[in-house]
Amino acid sequence: MVKATDTANPEYFHRVVDCQYACPAHTPVPEYIRLIAAGRYTDAYMINWESNVFPGILGRTCDRPCEPACRRGRLDQEPVAICRLKRVAADMKESVKARLPQPVQEKNGKRVALVGAGPASLTVARDLLPLGYAIDIYDEQPAGGGFMRSQIPSFRLPEEVLDEEVGYILDLGAVTHFNQRVNSLKGLLAEQYDAVFIGSGAPQGRDLQLPGRAEADANIHLGINWLASVAFGHTESIGKRVIVLGGGNTAMDCCRTALRMGADEVKVVVRSPRPEMKASPWEIEDAEREGVPMLQNHVPLEFVLEEGRLVGMRFDRVRPVYADDGRRTLVSLGEPPVLIECDDVCVAIGQDTAFPWIERDIGIEFDQHDRPIVDKASFQSSLGNVFFGGDAAFGPENIITAVAHGHQAAVSIDLLLRGQDVNLRPPPGTNLISQKMGLQEWTYDSAVAMDERYRVPHRDVAESLHNRKLEVELGFEAASAFREAQRCLNCDVQTVFTETKCIECDACIDICPTDCLTFTPKAETEKELRQVTRVPARNLEQPLYVSDDLPTGRLMVKDEDVCLHCGLCAERCPTAAWDMQKFLYHVTKAGEARAEEAV
Amino acid sequence: MSYLKPGFSHPHHQQNNLGLYRKDYEGALSTLCAGCGHDSVSAAIVQACFEADVEPHRVAKLSGIGCSSKTPNYFLNHAHGFNSVHGRMPSVATGACMANRELIYVGVSGDGDTASIGMGQFAHVARRNLNMVYLVENNGCYGLTKGQDSATTDMGSVSKAGRASPFESIDLVALALQLGATYVARGFSGDKEQLVPLIRGALAHRGFAFIDIISPCVTFNNNPGSTKGYEYVREHMQAVGQADFIPVREEVTASYEPGCSVEVALHDGSVCLNKIDPELDISDRASALRLLDSYKERGEILTGLLHVDRDSEDLHDTLETADRPLRDLSEQDLCPGQVALDSINQSCR
Ligand SMILES: Cc1cc2nc3c(=O)[nH]c(=O)nc-3n(C[C@H](O)[C@H](O)[C@H](O)COP(=O)(O)OP(=O)(O)OC[C@H]3O[C@@H](n4cnc5c(N)ncnc54)[C@H](O)[C@@H]3O)c2cc1C
Ligand SMILES: Cc1ncc(C[n+]2csc(CCOP(=O)(O)OP(=O)(O)O)c2C)c(N)n1
Ligand code: SF4
Ligand code: SF4
Ligand code: SF4
Ligand SMILES: [Mg+2]
Numbered sequence: 001m002v003k004a005t006d007t008a009n010p011e012y013f014h015r016v017v018d019c020q021y022a023c024p025a026h027t028p029v030p031e032y033i034r035l036i037a038a039g040r041y042t043d044a045y046m047i048n049w050e051s052n053v054f055p056g057i058l059g060r061t062c063d064r065p066c067e068p069a070c071r072r073g074r075l076d077q078e079p080v081a082i083c084r085l086k087r088v089a090a091d092m093k094e095s096v097k098a099r100l101p102q103p104v105q106e107k108n109g110k111r112v113a114l115v116g117a118g119p120a121s122l123t124v125a126r127d128l129l130p131l132g133y134a135i136d137i138y139d140e141q142p143a144g145g146g147f148m149r150s151q152i153p154s155f156r157l158p159e160e161v162l163d164e165e166v167g168y169i170l171d172l173g174a175v176t177h178f179n180q181r182v183n184s185l186k187g188l189l190a191e192q193y194d195a196v197f198i199g200s201g202a203p204q205g206r207d208l209q210l211p212g213r214a215e216a217d218a219n220i221h222l223g224i225n226w227l228a229s230v231a232f233g234h235t236e237s238i239g240k241r242v243i244v245l246g247g248g249n250t251a252m253d254c255c256r257t258a259l260r261m262g263a264d265e266v267k268v269v270v271r272s273p274r275p276e277m278k279a280s281p282w283e284i285e286d287a288e289r290e291g292v293p294m295l296q297n298h299v300p301l302e303f304v305l306e307e308g309r310l311v312g313m314r315f316d317r318v319r320p321v322y323a324d325d326g327r328r329t330l331v332s333l334g335e336p337p338v339l340i341e342c343d344d345v346c347v348a349i350g351q352d353t354a355f356p357w358i359e360r361d362i363g364i365e366f367d368q369h370d371r372p373i374v375d376k377a378s379f380q381s382s383l384g385n386v387f388f389g390g391d392a393a394f395g396p397e398n399i400i401t402a403v404a405h406g407h408q409a410a411v412s413i414d415l416l417l418r419g420q421d422v423n424l425r426p427p428p429g430t431n432l433i434s435q436k437m438g439l440q441e442w443t444y445d446s447a448v449a450m451d452e453r454y455r456v457p458h459r460d461v462a463e464s465l466h467n468r469k470l471e472v473e474l475g476f477e478a479a480s481a482f483r484e485a486q487r488c489l490n491c492d493v494q495t496v497f498t499e500t501k502c503i504e505c506d507a508c509i510d511i512c513p514t515d516c517l518t519f520t521p522k523a524e525t526e527k528e529l530r531q532v533t534r535v536p537a538r539n540l541e542q543p544l545y546v547s548d549d550l551p552t553g554r555l556m557v558k559d560e561d562v563c564l565h566c567g568l569c570a571e572r573c574p575t576a577a578w579d580m581q582k583f584l585y586h587v588t589k590a591g592e593a594r595a596e597e598a599v
Numbered sequence: 600m601s602y603l604k605p606g607f608s609h610p611h612h613q614q615n616n617l618g619l620y621r622k623d624y625e626g627a628l629s630t631l632c633a634g635c636g637h638d639s640v641s642a643a644i645v646q647a648c649f650e651a652d653v654e655p656h657r658v659a660k661l662s663g664i665g666c667s668s669k670t671p672n673y674f675l676n677h678a679h680g681f682n683s684v685h686g687r688m689p690s691v692a693t694g695a696c697m698a699n700r701e702l703i704y705v706g707v708s709g710d711g712d713t714a715s716i717g718m719g720q721f722a723h724v725a726r727r728n729l730n731m732v733y734l735v736e737n738n739g740c741y742g743l744t745k746g747q748d749s750a751t752t753d754m755g756s757v758s759k760a761g762r763a764s765p766f767e768s769i770d771l772v773a774l775a776l777q778l779g780a781t782y783v784a785r786g787f788s789g790d791k792e793q794l795v796p797l798i799r800g801a802l803a804h805r806g807f808a809f810i811d812i813i814s815p816c817v818t819f820n821n822n823p824g825s826t827k828g829y830e831y832v833r834e835h836m837q838a839v840g841q842a843d844f845i846p847v848r849e850e851v852t853a854s855y856e857p858g859c860s861v862e863v864a865l866h867d868g869s870v871c872l873n874k875i876d877p878e879l880d881i882s883d884r885a886s887a888l889r890l891l892d893s894y895k896e897r898g899e900i901l902t903g904l905l906h907v908d909r910d911s912e913d914l915h916d917t918l919e920t921a922d923r924p925l926r927d928l929s930e931q932d933l934c935p936g937q938v939a940l941d942s943i944n945q946s947c948r
Binding site: 074075076439440441446447448450503504505506507509510511513514515516534535536538551552562564566567568571572573574575 | 600601603604605606607608609610611612622629632633634635636638639641642788789791815817818821829830833
C-alpha cells in the first residue's frame with residue numbers, strides 16, 4: 001500500500017520549490033522575489049547575500065539552473081527571469097554595510113589557508129571569518145575574484161560590481177597574498193595552517209594539436225589565457241578576421257571580446273550541430289545579436305599558413321549520425337575541405353584542473369584522471385585537513401556551484417577544527433507557517449499573473465562594441481521588475497493537507513484550475529496512483545502528495561507537478577483542511593548549528 | 600479573496616470532439632460558501648456538457664432565486680441565461696422552449712424554489728413534459744435566506760438552528776414520477792461518478808428530465824442531526840440505478856452481472872446501462888414509486904436513474920408546433936395570406 005507522504009522530511013516540500021531545489025546553493029528564490037515585488041530591494045539582496053554571496057555578480061552571470069526548473073516552464077510559458085530579478089535587488093538596494101557582519105577582533109586561534117581567490121575560496125572566507133578564524137588567501141592574480149575577474153568580460157560583469165562584492169568579504173579581515181602563486185602544498189602545510197582549502201579552479205585551457213599549430217603559434221590563443229590577458233590590460237588588439245573554435249560559454253566570451261578588440265569579422269566554428277552547443281542559449285543569442293555567426297558541423301583539420309603567417313583554417317564538413325542508444329557520431333560529408341580565412345584563432349574548447357604544485361607523496365590521493373579524490377558532501381580530501389571546492393574539486397562548473405561547495409567546505413572545516421566528525425552534516429533549517437490572514441485572505445499575492453516573460457533591455461550594439469567595459473544588459477526598471485516578479489507562482493507557499501478536517505465535499509477538486517487534486521481508493525503502488533489522478537501524473541520528477549485514509553476510506557492525492565499555488569483549494573475548503581503554508585528551507589552554514597547548540 | 604480563476608490549465612488537458620477543453624465550459628468564480636454542494640453540481644454540469652460535446656452557445660440556463668439559482672453564473676459562461684423570479688423558472692423555460700426548440704434548456708432550482716414557492720409551476724412543467732433538464736439542488740433548507748427549513752426538510756431533521764422539523768417532507772422524485780416526468784433520477788453532489796452520467800442522460804433525453812440532487816448546505820444544514828449533510832447522505836445513500844452513460848458511437852465494454860442491468864436507448868441513440876435493483880422496472884413508474892417507499896422505510900436514500908419513458912412525446916410533439924424556431928419563421932410563414940385562411944376556414948365548416 002502506498003503510505004501517506006512524510007511532509008516532515010525537509011526534502012519533501014523543498015522539492016516542490018523547483019527553483020530553490022535546483023539551485024546548488026538552494027537560495028530561497030520565491031522569498032526574495034516577493035521582497036522585490038514589495039520594493040524591499042535591500043532585504044531581497046541580503047537574503048541572496050546570505051545564501052549565494054555574490055547577488056550582483058550572479059544576477060548578471062549565473063548559469064541559472066533554477067530557470068529551466070521553474071514551474072512556469074511546465075505551463076507552456078517561459079520561466080520567471082529569476083536571475084535578472086536578483087540583479088534588480090543588487091542594483092536598487094541601499095547601502096548594506098550596516099547589515100554585513102563586522103570584522104571579528106578576537107580570533108579563535110585557528111588558521112586556515114585558501115588557495116585561489118575565486119568564488120569558492122571567498123565563500124569559505126565569508127563563512128569562517130565571522131567565526132574568528134584567521135584566513136590567508138593566496139592567489140597568483142593581482143586581485144580577488146578568480147575567474148570572475150580574469151574570464152568574465154566587463155561587458156557582462158562591470159568591475160565595480162565585482163569589486164564591491166569581493167570587497168565585502170575581504171573587508172571581514174582576510175589577509176590576502178595576491179600575485180603569489182602557491183608552488184608547493186607541502187610548503188604551505190609546513191606553515192602550520194590548521195586547515196587548507198584548495199579553490200584553485202580549472203586553469204588549464206585545452207589546446208588543439210593540428211598541423212600548423214606550432215608554426216602559427218603567434219596568432220593562436222588559448223581562450224582563457226587570452227581573456228585573462230585582455231582583462232588585465234595586457235592585450236589590446238587582435239586581427240581583423242578571427243575564428244573562435246568551440247561552442248561553450250568561453251567561446252561566446254572570446255568572440256564578443258574579439259569584436260571589442262578591433263576584429264570586424266568573427267566566426268564561431270563548432271564541430272557539433274548547433275542544438276548541441278554547450279553555451280547557454282542566452283549567451284549564444286547575445287553573440288548573434290552582435291553579428292557573430294555560428295558555423296555548425298565543421299571539424300577543424302589544419303591551420304593554414306602563407307609565408308609563415310596564419311591565413312586561415314581548413315575544416316571538414318560533417319553531419320551528425322545518431323545510434324539507437326542516442327550516441328552521436330560525426331560523419332564526413334566527403335566534400336573537399338572548406339577554407340575559412342582568418343588572422344587569429346581563439347581555441348576555446350574547454351579547460352581542466354591542474355595540480356602540478358601538489359606533491360603526490362603528502363597523502364592526497366588522485367584518481368586515474370589526475371583529479372583529487374574528494375568527498376561529495378564534506379569536500380574533504382584523503383588528507384584530513386585539506387579540502388577542495390569549486391572547479392578544483394570535480395572539474396569546471398560555475399560560480400553558484402563554487403559557492404555551494406564553499407559553504408559546505410566551511411561547515412567541514414569548522415567541524416574539524418572543533419574536533420567533530422565532518423561526516424555528521426548539520427540538517428537544514430526549515431519553517432512552515434500558515435499564510436492565512438483572515439477568511440480566504442493570504443499574506444501573499446495569490447492571484448496568478450498570466451504575463452509572458454519580460455525582456456531586459458540591451459544597450460545599442462554599435463555603442464557597446466566601442467568599449468569593452470560598457471555593460472551590454474541594462475537590467476530591469478522598477479516597473480518591469482515588479483511585473484516580472486508577479487509572474488512568480490510562490491511555489492514555497494505550500495498546500496498543506498490535514499485529513500482529519502476533510503469532509504470530502506469535493507470543493508477543492510472542483511476549483512483547482514490545473515486538476516492537481518484527486519480522491520481515489522487506496523492503491524498498492526505509486527505507479528497505480530499516478531494513473532488515476534484526474535490528469536495522469538506523468539512527470540515522475542514531481543512528487544505525489546498522498547494523504548492518510550479519509551472517512552470514506554479514500555485518499556486525497558495531489559500531483560505537485562503543475563500546482564499554481566493559487567490557494568483556491570484552501571479558499572474553497574470549508575474546514576481549512578487545505579491551508580497555504582510558507583515553507584522556508586535554509587541550508588545550515590558554518591557556525592549556525594553551533595549557535596543552536598548553545599541555545 | 601480571489602475573484603478570478605487563473606488562466607492556466609493542465610498542460611495535458613484533453614479536448615472533446617468539438618475541440619473544446621473542459622475549461623471552455625466553466626463560468627465565473629463561485630461566490631457561494633466554500634464547500635457548498637451546489638458548486639460540485641456546477642462542476643458536474645461542466646463535466647457532462649464537456650463529455651457530451653455540447654456546444655455552449657446552444658444551451659440556455661434558467662433559474663429562479665436561491666443559492667442554487669445563482670449557480671448558472673458559475674458554469675457555461677458562453678451559454679444563454681435567464682435568472683428569473685422565485686419559483687417562476689418553469690414559466691420562463693416554457694416560453695423560451697416554445698419559442699426556440701433548437702436550444703438545450705437547463706433549469707437549475709432549489710428545494711425552496713421548487714417545492715415551496717414554485718410548486719405550482721413545477722407541477723405543470725412536469726406534466727406538460729417540456730423538453731428540458733430540470734435540476735433541483737436539494738439542501739433541505741433555504742440557504743440564501745439563512746437556512747430556514749424547506750418543504751423537503753425531512754421530519755425530525757435538525758438544521759443548524761437546532762430545532763427538529765415537525766412537518767412531513769415532500770419527496771420531489773416521487774412527485775415528479777406522479778406528475779408524469781419522463782426521466783427521473785436522484786443524485787448526490789458528493790458523487791460525481793454517478794451524477795455526471797445522470798446529467799448526460801438527462802441532456803440526451805427528449806422530454807422533461809428531472810434530477811433531484813442532494814446538495815448539502817455546509818453553512819446551515821451540514822450539522823449532526825441533519826439528513827441532508829455530507830456524512831448522513833454518504834452513510835444512507837443507496838445507489839441502485841448506477842448509470843453509465845455510453846454514447847452510441849462507443850462500444851459498450853462495461854460488463855454487469857446478467858439480470859442486473861438494462862440498456863436504455865435514449866433519443867439521440869445513446870445508452871444508459873444500469874446496475875439495477877431487481878425490483879425496479881425502469882419503464883414502470885409504479886415500480887419506482889414502490890421502491891422509493893421501501894427504501895424510505897429502511898431509512899435509506901434511493902439514488903440513481905429510476906424511470907425513463909423511452910417513447911416520450913414532448914410538449915412540441917403534443918402541440919404539433921412548427922418544427923422551426925419562431926425567429927426563423929418569416930412574415931410569409933406567420934401570415935400565410937387569404938388563401939391559407941380560406942382553406943383553414945373551409946376545413947372548419
Ligand atoms: C570564459 C569563462 C566564462 C565564464 N562565465 C561564467 C558565467 O558567466 N557564469 C558562471 O557561473 N560561471 C562562468 N564561468 C565559470 C566560472 O568562472 C568558474 O566555474 C568559477 O569561477 C569557479 O570558481 P572557483 O572558485 O572554483 O575558481 P576560479 O574562479 O577559477 O578561481 C581560482 C583562482 O585560483 C587561482 N590559482 C590557481 N592555482 C593557483 C595556485 N597554485 N596558487 C595561487 N593561486 C592559484 C587562479 O588564479 C584563480 O584566480 C566562466 C568560465 C570561463 C572560463
Ligand atoms: C417572491 C420571493 N419570496 C421570497 C424570497 C426570499 N427567498 C430568497 S431565496 C429563498 C429560498 C431559497 O431556497 P432554495 O430554493 O432551496 O435555494 P438554496 O438557497 O437553498 O439553494 C427565499 C424564500 C424571494 N426572493 N422572492
Ligand atoms: S494551490 Fe490548490 S487550487 Fe491552486 S493549483 Fe495548487 S492544488 Fe490547485
Ligand atoms: S474542500 Fe476541504 S473539506 Fe472539501 S474535499 Fe477538499 S479538503 Fe476536503
Ligand atoms: S448558504 Fe448554504 S446553500 Fe447557500 S452558498 Fe452557503 S452553503 Fe451553499
Ligand atoms: Mg435549498
